[in-house]
Amino acid sequence: MKYKLGTAAVAAMMAASPVMADLVFPSLSYRTGPYAAGGIPFADGYADYFTMLNARDGGIGGVMTKVIECETGYNTEKGVECYESTKGEGSLVYQPLSTGITYQLIPKTTADGIPMHTMGYGRTSAANGDVFSHTFNYPANYWNGASGAINYLLAENGGDLNGKKIALVYHNSAYGKEPIRTLTELSEKHGFEFKEVPVDHPGQEQKSQWLQIRRDKPDYVIMYGWGVMNQVAVQEAANIRFPMENFIGIWWSGSENDVLAAGDAANGYKALTFHGVGSDFPVFDDIKTHVVDAGNAAGAGDQIGTVLYNRGLYAAMLAAEAVKTAQEIHGVADITPAQMRDGMEALSITEEKMAALGLPNFGPSFDVSCSNHGGEGFVGMTQWDASAKTWSLVSDFAPSDMDVIGPLIEEDSGAYAAENNIEGNC
Amino acid sequence: MFYREAGDFSTTYAEDQQTFPIKFDRYRYYVVLFIAIVVVPFVINDYWANSLLLPFLIYAIAAIGLNILVGYCGQVSLGTGGFMAVGAYACYKFMTGIDIWWGGELLFRLPEFNIFFSVIMGGVMTAIVGVLFGLPSLRIKGFYLAVATLAAQFFLVWLFNRVAWFYNYSASGQINAPERDILGVLITGPSTEPWATYLFCLFFTIVCAVIARNMTRGASGRKWMAIRDMDIAAEIIGVNPLRAKLTAFAVSSFFVGISGALFFSVYLGAVEVGEAFGIQKSFLVLFMIIIGGLGSIFGSFAGAAFLVLLPVALKVVGVDWLGWPTDIVAHLNLVIVGGLIVIFLIAEPHGIAQLWRVAKEKLRLWPFPH
Numbered sequence: 001m002k003y004k005l006g007t008a009a010v011a012a013m014m015a016a017s018p019v020m021a022d023l024v025f026p027s028l029s030y031r032t033g034p035y036a037a038g039g040i041p042f043a044d045g046y047a048d049y050f051t052m053l054n055a056r057d058g059g060i061g062g063v064m065t066k067v068i069e070c071e072t073g074y075n076t077e078k079g080v081e082c083y084e085s086t087k088g089e090g091s092l093v094y095q096p097l098s099t100g101i102t103y104q105l106i107p108k109t110t111a112d113g114i115p116m117h118t119m120g121y122g123r124t125s126a127a128n129g130d131v132f133s134h135t136f137n138y139p140a141n142y143w144n145g146a147s148g149a150i151n152y153l154l155a156e157n158g159g160d161l162n163g164k165k166i167a168l169v170y171h172n173s174a175y176g177k178e179p180i181r182t183l184t185e186l187s188e189k190h191g192f193e194f195k196e197v198p199v200d201h202p203g204q205e206q207k208s209q210w211l212q213i214r215r216d217k218p219d220y221v222i223m224y225g226w227g228v229m230n231q232v233a234v235q236e237a238a239n240i241r242f243p244m245e246n247f248i249g250i251w252w253s254g255s256e257n258d259v260l261a262a263g264d265a266a267n268g269y270k271a272l273t274f275h276g277v278g279s280d281f282p283v284f285d286d287i288k289t290h291v292v293d294a295g296n297a298a299g300a301g302d303q304i305g306t307v308l309y310n311r312g313l314y315a316a317m318l319a320a321e322a323v324k325t326a327q328e329i330h331g332v333a334d335i336t337p338a339q340m341r342d343g344m345e346a347l348s349i350t351e352e353k354m355a356a357l358g359l360p361n362f363g364p365s366f367d368v369s370c371s372n373h374g375g376e377g378f379v380g381m382t383q384w385d386a387s388a389k390t391w392s393l394v395s396d397f398a399p400s401d402m403d404v405i406g407p408l409i410e411e412d413s414g415a416y417a418a419e420n421n422i423e424g425n426c
Numbered sequence: 427m428f429y430r431e432a433g434d435f436s437t438t439y440a441e442d443q444q445t446f447p448i449k450f451d452r453y454r455y456y457v458v459l460f461i462a463i464v465v466v467p468f469v470i471n472d473y474w475a476n477s478l479l480l481p482f483l484i485y486a487i488a489a490i491g492l493n494i495l496v497g498y499c500g501q502v503s504l505g506t507g508g509f510m511a512v513g514a515y516a517c518y519k520f521m522t523g524i525d526i527w528w529g530g531e532l533l534f535r536l537p538e539f540n541i542f543f544s545v546i547m548g549g550v551m552t553a554i555v556g557v558l559f560g561l562p563s564l565r566i567k568g569f570y571l572a573v574a575t576l577a578a579q580f581f582l583v584w585l586f587n588r589v590a591w592f593y594n595y596s597a598s599g600q601i602n603a604p605e606r607d608i609l610g611v612l613i614t615g616p617s618t619e620p621w622a623t624y625l626f627c628l629f630f631t632i633v634c635a636v637i638a639r640n641m642t643r644g645a646s647g648r649k650w651m652a653i654r655d656m657d658i659a660a661e662i663i664g665v666n667p668l669r670a671k672l673t674a675f676a677v678s679s680f681f682v683g684i685s686g687a688l689f690f691s692v693y694l695g696a697v698e699v700g701e702a703f704g705i706q707k708s709f710l711v712l713f714m715i716i717i718g719g720l721g722s723i724f725g726s727f728a729g730a731a732f733l734v735l736l737p738v739a740l741k742v743v744g745v746d747w748l749g750w751p752t753d754i755v756a757h758l759n760l761v762i763v764g765g766l767i768v769i770f771l772i773a774e775p776h777g778i779a780q781l782w783r784v785a786k787e788k789l790r791l792w793p794f795p796h
Contacts (some may be wrong), residue, residue, distance in 0.1 A: 031753030032760075040753075071741070071752035076694060076701060081477040081738065088473070103600050103696040107616030123598070172587060174598035174698050181597055200584075201700050298749075410595055419604055420615075 022066040023059065023323060023335070025050060026086040031299070033073035034202050035227040037257045038308055040299055042097060043069065045312025047298035048291050049417030052283075053320060055290035060323045061333045071372050076100040083108065092340040093117050099175040107420070109186050110134045115341040119315050120145075120251055120274055120391035125412035126177055127374025129345065133425040136344050138318070138375035139366045140274040140400075144407060145250045146179035147400035148272055149222050150186050152248070155395075162191040167218040169209060169225065169233060172198040176224045179250075183222070196265070205228025210236040223249045234288030237259045245270065245383075254391065255307040259384045267386035270394070272288070272290065272379050275314045276362040277391040279305030283313075283358030307382075307391055314363060321357075322347050345370055364397040370426040374409075377402065428777035429790040445639060448543075451786075475620030478756050480693045482625040482734045484685050489714040489726035490638045491681030496712070497721035498642055499674035500654030501563050505575035507707030508582035509679050511699050512555045513686025515592050517548035518601045521614075521691065522594060541606040541691060545630065548687030549680040555582075555605060556679020563671050579708055586699040600698050603691040614691045623692050630688060634681050639723045641677065650674050651721075684709075713763070718771050719779025728778040736763065 029043035030036060045140060050065040059065050068089060070082035079101035083094065094109060094116045096102050102122035109116045110133060118126065118137045126135035140148075154161055168183055170176030180196060187194035189293070195218060198211050210233075213221065221242065223233055230253045237247050245268040254271020284305065291297050292304065303309040326335045326343025335343070345367045353364055366375035378397035385392060416422070434449050436442040446452040470479065488506060521544040524536040539547060559578040563571050572679050586592050593601050612618045613626050614661055641647050649670040652660035661667055690697045697703070710733065718729020737759050744755035749784030788795070 029752065031751075032756040036753075042707070069752050070745075071756045073756060076698075077481065080694065084473040084477045094545075099598075100698050100701045103598075103602070103698070104694055107695060111616035125597075174600045174702055177597070177599050201704070415596075419503075419602070 003072075014223070023063050023092060024086075024090045025065060025067050025319060026082070026089075026091045026094060027067050027069045028067050028072050028079055028082050028098075028101065029092065030072050030074045030097070032071060032192065033075065038227060038252070038255065041073065041255070041303035041306050041308035042312035042315075043245055044297070044299040044301070045309035045314075046095070046316045047312075048287055048309075049313045049316035049320070051296050051298070052287050052290045054287055055296070056292060060320055061327045062263060063333045068323065070189070072096070072098065074099060074100075075096050076104055077167045078194045080104055087112060087114060090337070092323065092335070092337055093115075093344070094163065095119070095315055095319070099122070099123075099173070106132065106135050112337075113341070114337040114343050117315065117344065119311075119318070121175070125409045125416065127287070127372065128409050128413035129369070129373035130371050130413070130424045130426045131422050132373060134341060136368065136373045138347070138368050138373065139349070139364055140229045140315045140377050140379050141374055142175075142178040142377050143182045143187050143405045144274075144374075144400040145220070145272050145375035146182040147377075147397065147405055148381075149248050149250075150183070150190065151398060151400060152381050153220055154190065159192075164192040164220070165195065165216065165218040166220045166222060167195040167197050167213055167216065167392060169197045169199060169206075169213075169221055169223045170228055170313070171225050172200045172231075175226065175252075179222075179224055179409055182405060185408070189401075190192065191403065195410075199225070199229055199233070202227060204232055206232050206236050213237075213242065214240040220246045220248065223247070223253050225249065225258075226252045230255075231261045234266050234269055237269075238262050246266035248272065248381075251311075254382060254384075256389070256391070257308075259386070260389070264386045266384055269384045271382050271384075271391070273307075273382045273393070274363060274379050274397070275310060276359070277307055277310060277382055277393060279310075281359050281362060286358060289314075307335075314359075316348070317357060317359065318347070321349065321353070336341050344368060345373070377405070429786060431790065445643070448790075459632070463625075467625055470620050470624060471566040472620050475624050476693070478735065478738060479624055480627055480688075482731055483624075483631045484688045484693055485711065485714060485734055486709045486727045487631055487634050487688070488682050488685035489718060489730045490634055490723060491678045491683075491685065492711050493715045493718075493720065493726045494638060494642065494650070494681070495674055495678035495720070497715055497719075498647060498654060498727075499650035499678075500669065501560070501671060501674060502568060502572040503575040503678075504572050504705070504708045504712070505559060505578035505582070506682055506711045507705060508579040508702040509552050509556055509682040510686030510689060510707060511550035511582050511586055511703035512552040512679075513719065514588050514690035514697055514703065515601065515699075516683065517687035517691050518549035518594075518603070519545045519592070520547045521606055522621065525591075527591070529772075540608065542608055544606075545684060545687040545691065549684040551678040552683025552686065555677045556675045556682070557672050560672055560675030560679075563670055563675065574706075575587030576705075579705055583699050583703060600696055601690065602696045606691075614695065616695065618692075627688055627692055629685055634684060635727075638677075639680065642723070646670075646673060646677075654721075663690040713767055715777075716767060717777050719777030720775075722777070722779035724782065725777050725789055727777030728782070733763070 025047050027043055030039035034091055047067045048110040050067050052341040054064055068086050072079040079096055083105055097119055102118050105116055118139055122137055124141040124143050126132040126137050127141055183194050198208055207263055224232055241261055246269045247269055249271040251273050259266035259269055325346050326339045329342055330339045350365045364376050364378035377400045380393055380397045381389045383394045429448055429450055431448055446455055458508045488640025492506050495503050520539040521541055523538040562574040588796055593599050605612040611622050652665050653670045657667055692794045712731035714733050717732055740759050741755055742752045745752055770777055
């Protein structure tokens, strides 16, 4: 018995040891902990896309892909442990899906020469590639989101928000505080009144905040929440009969998990997005044939087509496209993390490319460059239909106000550069 | 047999009173120190340093600190996370140069402290804050004191989240440790060498452990234990409860503050107060001393090692070797830790340290138990 156990352990170790000829994509997922409901679909989408590439195309450019999953539980210490344990396996790009872990990894990945993609989260000013050489946050960041919400409201109000009241309900952490500067600047520019309403982690108790909102009667409420905070906020907004179509969440507050609990009361709730919703795209047929029917779906396989599953899939698609770009630039199929960085920096997503991948009109087209790691920052708006239980896109992907965001990015990244003695990379 | 006392004669009082009176035990301790100081720095890589050794050393300091308060002095505290936050933020302010503002104007700015002194100042500031929050212990005990320290936990986290001065007005409210060195060797920042950060933390751990061990053996430790066992009796035999309780809070908070400062500056490098120093952290350190052993310095180390290494070991076995899904292993970890706490509380309330003591006793008598 002892002998058998020993051989089993050795065999398992050999099977688990990395084959360096793979393209390795670590997935710092969280299927447990307070944010598991959001982490599971994202991790499933991320893994399924690579499984499909392996089954359908034989990997990327002839090299098989491999996803190493490491459970962080949204905990920064475990995130660091995951990073250290996977970075030696030829990991090409990190997607930590957590603001806290992102802040840990920005200096570490830069020192180790491994790129990191924080799609729609993380440190917003990382869009300045001149300072943050190895961090990318295309296609959109939090400040694009804030500006996108205001632009949407401007369009709804005939271009004039003068005298309106807008409240921001936010998770009282680095993540939630991100849009405050942008919204303050925008309120000066457009003449609306801006109110901050912080909600402490994890956000299960928001009675007093919504009483305050009922008293102040803002015309619109913008929300930067994540996890259980969203559900509670939607329910509380329904309780005070706040009109749902005037309630706009950031993209992390706009998944099925956030609105289903409130039932019909959530009808009309809106959320920003930077990618398409639903499973009405050709790529999902391929996923069904090559992944689900083959029995290789990640997790329970029940998340396909949900908002966060699509986001994970989109993240995987952008990573795969960056690999293709890197393979073209350097003329090798089995690329290194440094070459991956070059591929991400030269990434260009066009509508033709998306259509060819089976994702027509799924996201905005954008170009990444050395100085701009954030893309053009196009964001769209989705709305929840409670009776059909579906999200649908209600606006085109529209540009955000770069006149306001640009200087803010310059300022914040400039402060980081000064603190850490970073010379320009471009 | 294995712990031989034969031929081990003490001829002076000093010899009789040393921490490790048995020669064999003493030499084993020197060997451990030698390996930790001279061998380990040459063989560790980033993974060993950042994932295992640094958290172990830093949590060991925090556990020693909490053990002094809870294990030796009997004052229940749930504010460890908050006190670690004080250490981290004090260290951050001192290493970036404290700025004092009045009426929107910069009054004066301290020069930046070296990282070594920043960490110590983190401990000193925490000691002051700890004494302030220890004042209620003069009137209340047990559960009520636990609630008072719980209030400290929530108040301190709220304070560091609310007042922008503490995080130098950064847009996100995070604090980032800038690159700092000692004699040209980088200690903080992303480009550090694993051996440098390891030795830096090891130094603090050894010094803290030696100080704690000797304090708990000496007069102050006896006073703390007298207060713990029965405070009225202690008062009658001449222990000043005010002084004993407040020194316990000060010394304990000092160690916890040091660990918080190291946790932020050397180990993580960037910290968000609610996430890193929440109530979870208080419980984690409390579990460490419960599993490790209340009222024991060795127990603090054992508990820290146990709770830092167990999840990593489970992950390696479950995910890397057996190929189980990551979420199953993470849940299993919770089940095992929870189960162990229950088992320890029932079967061996004095924790791993007591198991170790019993094992040593058995080894001394083996093969002739009586």
